[in-house]
Amino acid sequence: MPKIHIDEREIEAGANENLIATAARAGVHIPHFCWHPALSVAGNCRQCLVEIEGVPKPQIACNTPLKDGMVVRTKSPAIQEARRGVLEFLLLNHPIDCPICDQAGECRLQEYYMSHGLYDARRNVDKVHKPKVVDLGPHVLLDAERCVLCTRCVRFCSEVARSDELYVAERGSHSEIATFPGQPLVNAYSGNVVDICPVGALLSKEFRFKSRVWWLKKADSVCTSCARGCNVRIDHHWNQVQRQVPRYNPEVNSYWMCDRGRTHIDWINEQRVTAAQHGEQTLVLREAFELLAARLAAAGSAVTVVLSPKLANEDLLAWRHLFTAVLPAAHLGAGSLEPAQPEDDILRRADPHPNTWSVQALELAADVRALWQAPAKLLLLVGDDPVGWDPALAAGLARFDFVAAALTNHNATATSVLAAGGLLLPLATHAEYAGTFNNYAGRVQRFEAALAPFGSALAAHEMAVELALVLRREFWPAGKPRTSVQQGIWQQLAPAIPAMPRIDWEHVPPEGLNPTWKPTARPRSVLTGEDATDAYSWGAAPEAARAGEHG
Amino acid sequence: MTSGTKESPAVQRILSLHFDTPESERLATYTASGGYSACRRAFARPPEDVTEEVKKSGLRGRGGAGFPAGVKWGFIPKNTERPVYLCINADESEPGTFKDRYIMERDPHMLLEGILITCWAIRSHDAYIYIRGEFEDARRVLQAAIDEAYAAGHLGANPCGSGWRIDVTIHRGAGAYICGEETGLLESLEGKKGYPRIKPPFPAVVGLFQSPTIINNVETIACVPWILEHGGEAYARIGVGKSTGTKLWCISGHVARPGVYETPLGVPFRTLLEEYAGGMRHPDRPLKAVIPGGSSVPVLTASEALGVNMDYESLGQLGTMLGSAGVMVIEEGTCMVWALAVITRFYAEESCGQCTPCREGTSWVNDIMWRLERGGATPEDIALVHNLCDNMIGKTICVLADAMVMPAKSFMKKFKPEFDAHIAAGRCPLPQPVRD
Numbered sequence: 001m002p003k004i005h006i007d008e009r010e011i012e013a014g015a016n017e018n019l020i021a022t023a024a025r026a027g028v029h030i031p032h033f034c035w036h037p038a039l040s041v042a043g044n045c046r047q048c049l050v051e052i053e054g055v056p057k058p059q060i061a062c063n064t065p066l067k068d069g070m071v072v073r074t075k076s077p078a079i080q081e082a083r084r085g086v087l088e089f090l091l092l093n094h095p096i097d098c099p100i101c102d103q104a105g106e107c108r109l110q111e112y113y114m115s116h117g118l119y120d121a122r123r124n125v126d127k128v129h130k131p132k133v134v135d136l137g138p139h140v141l142l143d144a145e146r147c148v149l150c151t152r153c154v155r156f157c158s159e160v161a162r163s164d165e166l167y168v169a170e171r172g173s174h175s176e177i178a179t180f181p182g183q184p185l186v187n188a189y190s191g192n193v194v195d196i197c198p199v200g201a202l203l204s205k206e207f208r209f210k211s212r213v214w215w216l217k218k219a220d221s222v223c224t225s226c227a228r229g230c231n232v233r234i235d236h237h238w239n240q241v242q243r244q245v246p247r248y249n250p251e252v253n254s255y256w257m258c259d260r261g262r263t264h265i266d267w268i269n270e271q272r273v274t275a276a277q278h279g280e281q282t283l284v285l286r287e288a289f290e291l292l293a294a295r296l297a298a299a300g301s302a303v304t305v306v307l308s309p310k311l312a313n314e315d316l317l318a319w320r321h322l323f324t325a326v327l328p329a330a331h332l333g334a335g336s337l338e339p340a341q342p343e344d345d346i347l348r349r350a351d352p353h354p355n356t357w358s359v360q361a362l363e364l365a366a367d368v369r370a371l372w373q374a375p376a377k378l379l380l381l382v383g384d385d386p387v388g389w390d391p392a393l394a395a396g397l398a399r400f401d402f403v404a405a406a407l408t409n410h411n412a413t414a415t416s417v418l419a420a421g422g423l424l425l426p427l428a429t430h431a432e433y434a435g436t437f438n439n440y441a442g443r444v445q446r447f448e449a450a451l452a453p454f455g456s457a458l459a460a461h462e463m464a465v466e467l468a469l470v471l472r473r474e475f476w477p478a479g480k481p482r483t484s485v486q487q488g489i490w491q492q493l494a495p496a497i498p499a500m501p502r503i504d505w506e507h508v509p510p511e512g513l514n515p516t517w518k519p520t521a522r523p524r525s526v527l528t529g530e531d532a533t534d535a536y537s538w539g540a541a542p543e544a545a546r547a548g549e550h551g
Numbered sequence: 552m553t554s555g556t557k558e559s560p561a562v563q564r565i566l567s568l569h570f571d572t573p574e575s576e577r578l579a580t581y582t583a584s585g586g587y588s589a590c591r592r593a594f595a596r597p598p599e600d601v602t603e604e605v606k607k608s609g610l611r612g613r614g615g616a617g618f619p620a621g622v623k624w625g626f627i628p629k630n631t632e633r634p635v636y637l638c639i640n641a642d643e644s645e646p647g648t649f650k651d652r653y654i655m656e657r658d659p660h661m662l663l664e665g666i667l668i669t670c671w672a673i674r675s676h677d678a679y680i681y682i683r684g685e686f687e688d689a690r691r692v693l694q695a696a697i698d699e700a701y702a703a704g705h706l707g708a709n710p711c712g713s714g715w716r717i718d719v720t721i722h723r724g725a726g727a728y729i730c731g732e733e734t735g736l737l738e739s740l741e742g743k744k745g746y747p748r749i750k751p752p753f754p755a756v757v758g759l760f761q762s763p764t765i766i767n768n769v770e771t772i773a774c775v776p777w778i779l780e781h782g783g784e785a786y787a788r789i790g791v792g793k794s795t796g797t798k799l800w801c802i803s804g805h806v807a808r809p810g811v812y813e814t815p816l817g818v819p820f821r822t823l824l825e826e827y828a829g830g831m832r833h834p835d836r837p838l839k840a841v842i843p844g845g846s847s848v849p850v851l852t853a854s855e856a857l858g859v860n861m862d863y864e865s866l867g868q869l870g871t872m873l874g875s876a877g878v879m880v881i882e883e884g885t886c887m888v889w890a891l892a893v894i895t896r897f898y899a900e901e902s903c904g905q906c907t908p909c910r911e912g913t914s915w916v917n918d919i920m921w922r923l924e925r926g927g928a929t930p931e932d933i934a935l936v937h938n939l940c941d942n943m944i945g946k947t948i949c950v951l952a953d954a955m956v957m958p959a960k961s962f963m964k965k966f967k968p969e970f971d972a973h974i975a976a977g978r979c980p981l982p983q984p985v986r987d
Contacts, residue, residue: 043749044905046946057945063749085942089911122935125918149904168744168904171727173914175904 002068007075019061019072020048028074031083031112033090033198034150035062038255039159045090045150047112049082050074058082083116091117093128093173095145103200105213109148128173137165137185139205139259140194144176147201153177153193160256160346163187177201188348191262195245196255206263207243211235216242219450220510222437224310224430225261226341227351229439231511232257234431234450241265241431241450249511252443258348260341268429271410274455277424285456288425289470292380295402295423296327296471299378303327304400306371307334307364308383309353312435313444313500314486315460316355316362317493319382322464326473331374333366334359337389349440354430357438361499372396381405381413382460383427388412397422406463426457433459435486436508442515444501446508461485563789565777565797566770567813570657576692578699581660587705589776590667594713601672605775607783609795613650614640614731614768615845615875617863620775624765626755627673633762637670637678638740641769642724642731644683645845646897647877650799651769653811655682655689658773659696663719665772667710668779670717673765677718680769681736684724694721728901732949733766735903746905747949770799791817794862798876802828805836805882805985817862824880836882836985840966844874846894847954849961871961886984887966888973891959892920898955909952912943916959923970926978933963933970 001012004022011026020030021037033045041063049058053071058079061072073079091109098104130144154166154177165185169178179185185193194204216235223230223244230253235243244265246257276288283291296303305323307316316334323329336353343350359365368386372379372393379400385407387394394416397403403422407414408429417424430437432453436446453459458466465485468475481488483506490505501515569575569584581587593601606621627635639662643651654662666678682690697719700706710717722740724730730739734748737759748754758764774796778786787795794816800823803809807829814823820841824830831838841856842848849871851859859865866873881890899917904910916936922928940960943952963970972980 041749043948044907046907049946060749063751065751082942082946085939086907086946089907089915089942092911092915123915124929124932124935125915125922128914148907149910170904171729172899172902172904173910175910 002066002070004066004068004070004072006072013066017066019050019064019066022066023061023072023074030061030074031108031116032062033108033148034152036152036155036196036255039152039155039196042151042155045148046086047083047090049079049086051076051079080116083112084119087112087117088119088122090148092123093130093145094148095127095143097146101146101200102203102208102213103146103197107200108198130174130176134178135184136179136202137190139191139263140185141203141205141208142177143201143203146199147177148199149175149177150198151177152196152198153202156189156193156196157185157187160192161187161189162346165190166193188258188260188342188344189256189346191259192246192256204243211237211242217450219431219448220247221431221447221450222354222439222445223257223261223264224354224437225258225264225352227349227353227356227440228253228347229354229437229443229445229512230257230261230347231445232261236431236450239451239454240269247510251511251514252439252445253347256347258346260348267409268431268451272454272457273407273410273414273424273426274457275426276456277418279418279421285425285458285466286470288423289466292404292423292425293467293470295378295404296467299376299401301328301330302375302377303329303380304331304371304374304376304378305329305333305380306366306368306382306386307332307359309334309336309356309359311355311383311460312430312437312447313355313358313494314435314489315382315464316358316364317489317497317500318461318464318485320362320364321489321493322468322475325477326468326475327471329380330376331371332364333368333371334362334364335366335368335371336384337368337386338384339389351440354437354439357440357442358500361438361442362497363499369393377401379403381407381417382463383407385409385411385413387416394419406460408457425463426455427463428453428457428459432457433462434484435459435461436503436505438501438515439512442501443512444503444508444515445512446505446510461489563797563815564813565789566654566658566661566773566799567811569661570653570811575657576659576696578660578696578703578705581658585780586660586776587664587711589779590664590671590705591711593668593671593779594711594715598672598674601668601779604783605672605778608774608778608786609783609790609793610771610774610778610786611794611863612768613770613774613798613876614733615645615847615872617873620767620771623755623767624669624673626753627763627765628756631763634677634760635673635675636759636762636764637666637673637675638733638736638759638764638766639666639678639680639769639772640731640733640736640766641680641682641686641689642736643686643769643875644728644731645847645875645877646894647801647803647842647879648845648875649801649803650811650876652686652689653799654769654773655686655693659693660700661776662693662769662773663696663700663706665775666719667705667717668775669765669767669772671713671715675765676716677720679740679759680719680721681730681740682721682723683731684726690721690723697721727903728897729903729949729951732951735949736766737764744903746903747951749948789815791815791860791862792864794864794873798861798873800827800861801875801877802880803877804880805832805885806830806880807832814861817860817865820856820859820861820878823861823878828880831880831882833882836884838880839883839885840881840887842877842879842881842958844872845877846879846897847950847957848872848874849957850965852965871957882985884981884983884985886924886979886981886986887962887969888920888924889979889984889986891962892917892924894958894962895920895955898951902951906947906949906952908943909947912939912952913955915939916955920959923973924979926973926976928974930971930974932974933967936963 032048048061134142231247231249340350397420406425730745735745739745838853895917899913940956944956
């Protein structure tokens with residue numbers, strides 16, 4: 001590997017690494033718009049110009065071959081001026097409408113103006129006007145005046161989504177991103193162009209005008225819309241999910257996620273079950289658990305428990321333990337009637353559930369309709385919406401002496417359960433607690449709590465522990481865990497199941513653990529400096545640049 | 552406009568020798584004067600020998616950059632498994648340049664024979680002629696010549712009995728200057744938008760259809776048959792120093808007889824003007840300035856031009872370039888601000904818009920230039936344009952930005968009083984400026 005000198009620092013270049021990525025590892029941020037580590041090199045923004053000893057003209061860092069002993073300067077006066085010059089050109093026809101721009105706060109034009117520009121405007125000619133609020137497709141709007149024509153979006157559509165919807169129309173200063181007539185931006189990954197747009201040109205229809213980005217609090221999470229388990233970041237404010245964006249993970253989803261996963265967030269914010277309800281009556285949680293405990297005691301083992309593959313590992317382990325070891329139920333299974341989704345060879349999986357792998361590993365897989373018909377006095381549903389997927393199931397509820405359901409949303413199942421005189425318990429979504437899912441390949445991926453639980457909602461595993469308490473049964477085989485409930489579940493319940501991976505719950509790395517991981521080897525993070533320069537949350541990079549600039 | 556060869560003094564001519572022969576575009580005419588014999592000589596020699604011969608000739612690319620053609624051919628990787636392509640750049644869109652059109656219209660078989668020899672030298676089976684869309688006449692003549700050559704067996708499966716298949720295809724451009732830039736040309740030829748490519752990789756390694764490709768100008772390739780016929784050393788004896796051979800000059804502007812003239816390189820500009828172009832068109836209006844190599848090169852003042860010899864080195868010493876040999880002669884009374892504004896408008900129109908400095912810079916400079924010409928400019932505008940030019944030149948993928956910066960900076964430097972006068976007057980101060 002060639003060793004190069006960047007601003008007096010020596011560093012060895014990585015395999016297939018360009019100067020921008022190598023410099024980032026040396027702590028030198030080279031400003032850039034068009035280069036993205038997962039896309040081909042376009043070399044058109046010209047912001048990453050650097051000086052290379054022995055080469056007369058400034059060179060673009062994104063496409064300059066690295067040679068051993070190369071001496072690179074990124075802060076010489078000539079380069080400072082070149083960067084300032086390019087920024088001035090980029091901003092020449094820009095509307096400078098930051099106060100109404102969604103990108104403000106995470107915009108490279110803003111960042112670089114502060115770190116490399118700081119010039120007084122010299123524009124003395126009229127601006128070129130271009131189309132605004134252009135409807136490109138179901139999820140994306142274009143403001144062509146804010147566009148820096150880096151073509152990241154064009155390259156994304158041709159190289160990643162492989163759908164070629166976008167192109168650059170016109171030429172010269174009239175160039176603009178466009179779709180072809182009658183062919184809107186409809187690929188299943190279109191939202192990613194908003195993420196990779198370094199400026200406010202491509203806007204998410206779902207997030208537009210929802211929140212200023214600096215109000216957003218961020219939590220690492222995992223997308224629950226299919227079995228891929230794309231790593232995501234939940235950006236939230238006012239205890240509402242404002243947007244969900246992909247989080248870089250080279251093993252799972254690279255920098256991307258599909259539109260379905262991205263936009264499937266309203267169910268977390270809206271129509272939530274926030275309190276226990278029995279028929280018409282609202283109960284405090286303790287009363288609800290006591291009611292359920294009494295009914296469970298009366299039913300004996302004639303109980304059917306239907307879990308969901310949307311539940312986390314901790315939830316499945318806890319309920320499985322509760323109804324096999326603590327209070328054995330006649331019928332226990334997990335399944336869903338949700339139909340399969342379109343699958344492709346990019347990210348999307350047909351299985352619409354985040355945790356089917358674990359349902360199978362825990363030997364819980366079952367047919368929901370069969371469970372519905374199994375002879376029992378009490379039916380307990382945890383998660384999902386079976387009646388919503390098959391309205392015919394509603395009629396079957398009358399067969400039971402008592403029906404209880406822990407649900408996140410006021411869905412068709414909730415309505416039917418209440419109509420049948422049953423008990424509704426408020427269930428927390430994965431956005432409200434920390435846990436793990438195992439994706440289709442068995443990769444253990446941890447999600448963090450983003451929101452405070454809605455109303456008195458509880459995570460499913462907390463409910464299981466609570467229920468045992470109300471039943472006056474000992475839930476924990478080895479005593480109450482001293483750290484967290486989740487840790488206790490992994491330490492005390494998981495080892496009994498050979499198919500489940502052995503993990504240290506407190507130390508699941510942000511990129512997850514593959515199923516062959518052994519606890520003896522602490523995994524090394526796969527996230528490197530290169531990614532830090534372009535992962536969606538790249539906020540730290542310009543700080544480094546500024547520090548270098550003035551330091 | 553005439554080819555100008557009739558009245559020009561008798562000097563060695565290579566390219567324009569048959570321009571005025573009746574039916575010069577026909578195969579019979581070409582073979583009658585010994586055509587398609589050079590390629591037979593070439594096919595009888597190993598390809599490396601042919602390249603070596605062209606290297607010996609010192610033939611430099613006639614498209615504008617002046618890179619030695621034989622050296623360029625040598626960049627094709629040895630033993631490549633991919634096909635090798637030859638692309639002929641016939642996009643000739645540099646303002647003031649009209650020599651390739653003459654070759655294609657008046658001696659197309661000379662170009663085709665050059666293509667045969669070059670294909671053999673670089674081991675290519677397929678040549679594409681990327682012709683400027685507006686050149687409909689040239690395309691028709693060239694296509695007829697190709698059809699004749701196929702019928703006579705000079706092209707196709709077994710050209711001149713060599714057993715080396717060579718097919719030639721014409722591809723028409725659609726009116727973009729940038730498609731004359733060699734990698735923009737490749738993109739356009741591949742059916743994409745004419746955006747120049749970032750280098751490396753260079754076209755000789757990764758060119759057309761991801762394969763090794765040589766791109767040469769029409770005039771360059773048209774020289775090749777003569778070189779093979781008479782030897783590279785004979786060619787190198789013509790001209791001066793490293794500027795070997797003859798050159799077609801496209802003389803336009805305020806001269807008595809604009810046209811295409813051929814002389815050995817190194818001819819004094821004064822000779823070109825007075826003996827070939829018939830001097831200035833108006834006896835009362837002496838020479839004011841000369842753009843010696845197409846609109847993208849720095850301008851020369853009258854005194855500079857009248858003392859310079861027309862070859863790569865001499866022009867280089869004056870800080871300008873031979874470029875495409877589009878010699879534009881400007882007479883006294885011409886508004887230089889207006890002339891520059893016309894040039895900047897061209898580059899602002901033709902910038903492909905890929906690189907930031909060119910996309911935004913060319914149009915910004917153009918806007919300022921027209922304000923200078925029409926009134927309303929401030930003294931700061933001159934310094935601003937100089938600074939914008941500095942921020943554009945050498946900072947883009949291709950040299951289109953440089954091509955605007957070079958005339959802009961040289962005009963503003965060499966004719967500064969005119970620019971200042973425009974600012975002071977708030978309009979063009981010339982009473983009756985020449986505007987044609």
